[in-house]
Amino acid sequence: RKEVEQDPGPFNVPEGATVAFNCTYSNSASQSFFWYRQDCRKEPKLLMSVYSSGNEDGRFTAQLNRASQYISLLIRDSKLSDSATYLCVVRDSGTYKYIFGTGTRLKVLA
């Protein structure tokens, strides 16, 4: 089983739609969680950190479910510019190691 798993997609959604991605992780000792956005042939850029109580940044909401060992990302009112690959990243407690998922590809269609 992979340490961090994501559905590769692509998720094809119309503009204005709400879309959600999940990411599961295998190590229950994982401590820090992040969502990154990566455009084609570009570097990953931090979208948001994920906090235990859940957090929101504009149209984006991140949730953490420790019991089931997954994090989620919800995007409301999708824009064409949201089209990208979304990477889930997990850091284990007491280590420097960040584990990256292979990403979920989102296409927002006009």
Add this chain to the structure above:
Amino acid sequence: DVKVTQSSRYLVKRTGEKVFLECVQDMDHENMFWYRQDPGLGLRLIYFSYDVKMKEKGDIPEGYSVSREKKERFSLILESASTNQTSMYLCASNTGTANQPQHFGDGTRLSIL
């Protein structure tokens, strides 16, 4: 804003050459990382450094070495380039404080012919 700068966006080298990839960050970060990214495999850690002259092997260090002589600069060295090292190379940095995200450079797309 954090600025992580990689020396080249695109690089073409020949098999057997010694290749240097440079990375500089301007935020006085303790930690610096080198990854490679390949389709379907995601980002894989090559080496990590948590201080000047300190380094730790990541998941795929074979065929690579690193150098960190100054805090702001972390170099990745391909000792004798091979075609299977053709990839996108990404440098990242962050502070030593727990729970901090990484900040990435633009990446270097390296082709070994």
